[in-house]
Amino acid sequence: MKFYRSHILLGMSETSIEAGAKKIELALKSELSKRNLQDEIDVLETGPLGFFAKGVCLKVYPENVLYENVTVEDIPELVEEHFLKGRPVKRLLATTTRVEAYDFNYKERNVLENSGIIDPEDIEEYIGVGGYEAWEKALLKMKPEEIIAEVKESGLRGRGGAGFPTGLKWSFTAPIDSPEKHLVINADEGEPGTFKDRLIMEGDPHKLLEGMMIACRAFGANKGFIYIRGEYKLCIERLKHAINQCRSYGILGQDIFGSGFNLDFDIKVGAGAYVCGEETALIESLEGNRGNPRFKPPFPGVKGLWQTPTVVNNVETIANVPTIINKGAEWYKSLGVNGATGTKVYTLMGDVAMPGLTEVPMGITLRDIINKYGGGMLRGKKFKGALVGGAAGVILSDKLLDVKMDYESLKEYTAVLGSGAIMVMGEEVDMVEMLWSILRFFRHESCGKCFPCRLGTQQLYNIICKIRDGEGKEEDLESMILLSDAMVKSSFCALGQSPYMPIKSSILNFRNDFLKRIK
């Protein structure tokens, strides 16, 4: 690897390209070679540089000097003064170091509209921003069938990974005549790189509780459980506190608001197995058993927790419900595209300048998410690919940067939205390493109940280790695809069906990375 004494970062955006950023890049490079500095000073294209400034901007590392309004005519002077003589050119220095305003996108938020605004430990702040209005409406002004019809109409689909229509799920359980029914919230959030449910629960716990109340009313449950991973200590603390507040305000309990409806919630802390996020394993674990998946059918909606009809929903799914009831299905449908309605919370990590989490309407492109909310690529790296949807997701190549992120558009490319985790990878990431870590994860997390997955995940791991050690053959790639495909057809639960997607997509999109290790 070359060692550069200094790096020049060039902020590339639509506006700076219009202002001549590309010409300046060429001028810089030729001036540097003219002075024989090309091996000492590197010029890199990056996204927004993160400060307010005019025209084409440069940032020089390691000095961290910022220049603005640079023109081609300035280049000879700049190179001579700064890079030869080491004196920054005063007249070009940026007048402010103020960062470019980050857009938290609160105006389009729904699930996370209060997170980062209100005090999550004070129920009155939640009530003050309109909290529990939807619950009042659902309980006193709407019939349960009307709630289900509204949620069906909204087009809300599960945000836990599989994307099943939520209203439809409730409508299967609603007509069943049973003395007891249950709602179980899946807050296990085991998908690597996903932490959206955590933000919802610790930032606005009442939002989840209100959604749960409406759901319970809709299909007739009097008891709700939140199954939450043990690492989420702050969420557990805040949820417990929020449930107690609801009880003391009479929002939960017996004969709520004189409606005759009784409801209470409880929290169950999980012990951290990925498979316990699978709904039937989750139910087993909730009952106090080892978290092994159950045979389906019967589906949980018919026979779930303690053999009662049980709806399992993800945290984000349910946190969408209060706004749907408040603002109506029509409003919800107006967000999003292609039959994918509402907003989606994405967790963004890896080689982006500003990792974090954002909520945007369905159907935004990967490029927009990276540039607008992730601050562009980290230190001007070139985009190579992105793992979308966690370990069970798909590795997309740069060809898919401009594909709209919704269920249908992604399906065309046999990709999935999954839990909304986006791991961005720069040019130097080796897909063999990436796939190796994914397959190691599955081998570790297979529960061992059925042999296709128990042996299959081990075998896949052995093959990728062989390739990684430089002892693989090209046929091994096809073997991995064939084996994981067989696992899709024969595994007992969706965990064993998951390795196929990352294997197929990484080999298809980045075959060269694998061949390099083979030859």
Added chain:
Amino acid sequence: MKTLADLRKIREKAQNDMKLRNSETRVKVVVGMGTSGIAMGAREVMKAFLDEIANRQLHDVLVTQTGEKGLSSMEPVVDVIIDGVNSVTYGNMTAEKVKRVVAEHIVNGNPVNDFIISTDK
């Protein structure tokens, strides 16, 4: 057991309380106390605000907490809201930076540009 009317009253009271607080307190400091924020030192930042405000005997400043906004890489994140309208979001806060924010922004009304990551939620 609460009735519908009770709930309405709670809501009205809550809304009035919030208004009241806005008029009584000139400045509201809201510290992001999510898991990432706390891991990056949000508790220390909150304590620094409380100490600094006590030292300077500022009686019209209220310090509260909230959840995460989502920009995990810039935690701890703090909002300073003056007169209930002008909201400025600071990122990468430290106890040291708090001193400047209190002196320059809260006392003298000049937001500290170097630490701002966003204005107006």
